[in-house]
Amino acid sequence: MSVKLLYFAWVREQTGIREETIELPQEVATISDLMTWLKERGPEFAAAFAESHVIRAAVDQTHVNHDARVAGATEIAFFPPVTGG
Amino acid sequence: MSVKLLYFAWVREQTGIREETIELPQEVATISDLMTWLKERGPEFAAAFAESHVIRAAVDQTHVNHDARVAGATEIAFFPPVTGG
Amino acid sequence: MIRVQENDFDIGAELARLTEGRSDLGAIVTFTGTVRQGAGDDKIDEMTLEHYPGMTEGELERVEAEARSRWPLAASLIVHRFGRLEPGDNIVLVITASAHRKAAFEAAEFLMDYLKTNAPFWKREVSGDKARWVEARASDDANAKRWDARGKAAE
Amino acid sequence: MIRVQENDFDIGAELARLTEGRSDLGAIVTFTGTVRQGAGDDKIDEMTLEHYPGMTEGELERVEAEARSRWPLAASLIVHRFGRLEPGDNIVLVITASAHRKAAFEAAEFLMDYLKTNAPFWKREVSGDKARWVEARASDDANAKRWDARGKAAE
Numbered sequence: 224m225s226v227k228l229l230y231f232a233w234v235r236e237q238t239g240i241r242e243e244t245i246e247l248p249q250e251v252a253t254i255s256d257l258m259t260w261l262k263e264r265g266p267e268f269a270a271a272f273a274e275s276h277v278i279r280a281a282v283d284q285t286h287v288n289h290d291a292r293v294a295g296a297t298e299i300a301f302f303p304p305v306t307g308g
Numbered sequence: 309m310s311v312k313l314l315y316f317a318w319v320r321e322q323t324g325i326r327e328e329t330i331e332l333p334q335e336v337a338t339i340s341d342l343m344t345w346l347k348e349r350g351p352e353f354a355a356a357f358a359e360s361h362v363i364r365a366a367v368d369q370t371h372v373n374h375d376a377r378v379a380g381a382t383e384i385a386f387f388p389p390v391t392g393g
Numbered sequence: 394m395i396r397v398q399e400n401d402f403d404i405g406a407e408l409a410r411l412t413e414g415r416s417d418l419g420a421i422v423t424f425t426g427t428v429r430q431g432a433g434d435d436k437i438d439e440m441t442l443e444h445y446p447g448m449t450e451g452e453l454e455r456v457e458a459e460a461r462s463r464w465p466l467a468a469s470l471i472v473h474r475f476g477r478l479e480p481g482d483n484i485v486l487v488i489t490a491s492a493h494r495k496a497a498f499e500a501a502e503f504l505m506d507y508l509k510t511n512a513p514f515w516k517r518e519v520s521g522d523k524a525r526w527v528e529a530r531a532s533d534d535a536n537a538k539r540w541d542a543r544g545k546a547a548e
Numbered sequence: 549m550i551r552v553q554e555n556d557f558d559i560g561a562e563l564a565r566l567t568e569g570r571s572d573l574g575a576i577v578t579f580t581g582t583v584r585q586g587a588g589d590d591k592i593d594e595m596t597l598e599h600y601p602g603m604t605e606g607e608l609e610r611v612e613a614e615a616r617s618r619w620p621l622a623a624s625l626i627v628h629r630f631g632r633l634e635p636g637d638n639i640v641l642v643i644t645a646s647a648h649r650k651a652a653f654e655a656a657e658f659l660m661d662y663l664k665t666n667a668p669f670w671k672r673e674v675s676g677d678k679a680r681w682v683e684a685r686a687s688d689d690a691n692a693k694r695w696d697a698r699g700k701a702a703e
Contacts, residue, residue, distance in 0.1 A: 232598055232670035233681045284603035286666065300600060300668075304684030307597065307628060307669025308581055308640050308660055317443055317515035318526045369448035371511065385445060385513075389529030392442065392473060392514025393426055393485050393505055405560015408580075416585035416635035422656075423578040425563075429647060430571035480571035492584060495691075498657050501577075505649055536650075 226293070230271070231302035234278060237271035247293065254280045255289040257299065272301075279304055311378070315356070316387035319363060322356035332378065339365045340374040342384065357386075364389055394469065395453040397444065399476040402486050411468050411488055418467050420494035422501040424487040430480035437518045442475045442484065445513035449473070456507045460489070463503065464496040471504060473512065503540055510537040549624070550608040552599065554631040557641050566623050566643055573622050575649035577656040579642040585635035592673045597630045597639070600668035604628070611662045615644070618658065619651040626659060628667065658695055665692040 229242045258275045281300040343360045366385040468490040489500040516527040623645040644655040671682040
């Protein structure tokens with residue numbers, strides 16, 4: 224299954240990527256699994272997701288928790304806690 | 309002692325007077341005394357101050373209670389509860 | 394700053410004047426009270442606001458000073474109109490500005506609550522050939538009283 | 549109504565557009581958030597607001613709909629900017645209008661509290677040759693959470 228990944232703010236700065244499309248590996252069931260898998264892609268991703276507990280995620284533009292399932296997602300975004308307003 | 313009296317809103321409409329200057333009688337010590345004395349000046353005043361408990365007063369442009377002393381006052385105003393804003 | 398006037402006010406212009414050249418403000422709250430037309434038995438054609446010149450200015454200044462002693466306001470403004478008003482017309486404008494939004498929101502609410510119970514204004518509503526003085530609402534007294542217990546507010 | 553834009557907004561013009569011809573509004577609250585210059589170690593020269601196009605609009609619409617389900621709002625507006633901003637510049641505008649002031653004040657505070665914790669914006673502050681991403685404040689989470697327990701608000 225192919226899914227679009229987006230990175231914002233310092234997650235984007237550290238991964239060095241704004242967006243990409245990947246094939247979701249079979250073993251990735253949740254947001255948490257996906258972050259674990261991403262960390263192994265190289266030092267930039269390891270650094271970006273080192274403190275994965277502070278990173279927020281959205282599946283198809285809706286905030287989700289780390290235990291949310293990713294099956295069926297079209298777009299998954301990772302970002303720090305929001306600071307607008 | 310001479311003092312300026314002012315009437316506002318329906319107190320003004322009922323007394324028919326916007327402002328006047330009177331000599332304060334000796335027996336008038338408080339706002340409450342003054343309202344009692346005013347009621348005896350005629351039917352308009354009796355009507356205006358019939359429900360004297362709802363009427364508010366200000367001595368020299370400061371809100372006061374009915375037991376406030378009037379000695380030394382330059383200006384005393386009577387009006388309904390305020391409804392601005 | 395306070396002002397009592399018969400003329401209308403321009404909220405954008407008042408805001409611009411108050412905030413011009415300021416980069417220390419993080420949060421600006423405005424409250425505008427306007428004449429509601431109402432409906433049914435409460436429908437009005439016009440309204441007259443009577444006030445007590447002299448005392449009005451004094452009370453608004455006192456209320457503003459009280460707000461500034463309770464919250465760290467970088468700027469504030471109260472403008473209150475008097476005279477004849479029609480449905481939709483502006484009645485009162487309160488602006489509060491602070492570094493943080495909580496102070497600006499609380500101070501604006503406080504100013505409106507205190508002004509409602511202390512500023513010597515009286516509304517007379519006209520509907521067709523009938524006129525009536527608006528009665529004070531118990532809820533306004535209650536709103537003003539809730540600040541008494543608090544004294545100095547947080548932040 | 550919500551809008552996400554790079555350009556500045558004109559509070560007076562937005563208010564005029566929202567309230568034009570309306571005589572059912574008794575209370576109009578605006579909140580404007582602006583870039584604070586700060587001082588000392590917190591002094592900034594400029595700021596960039598990054599956001600998540602698409603999700604931003606969705607979240608602002610969701611937050612506005614939630615406010616309108618909780619309070620009887622006759623009109624509301626959220627405008628949020630993104631891109632490069634300087635001290636003193638406008639960031640966000642919230643307008644709420646209702647028959648009564650309590651609803652307008654509460655809804656405006658609610659919108660700001662929710663927007664602060666839900667709308668996908670990130671501030672990057674630049675000071676001299678240093679840049680840093682602004683960290684989320686625990687107080688913002690606490691402010692947003694206080695509405696959860698309340699559910700439907702009074703009036």
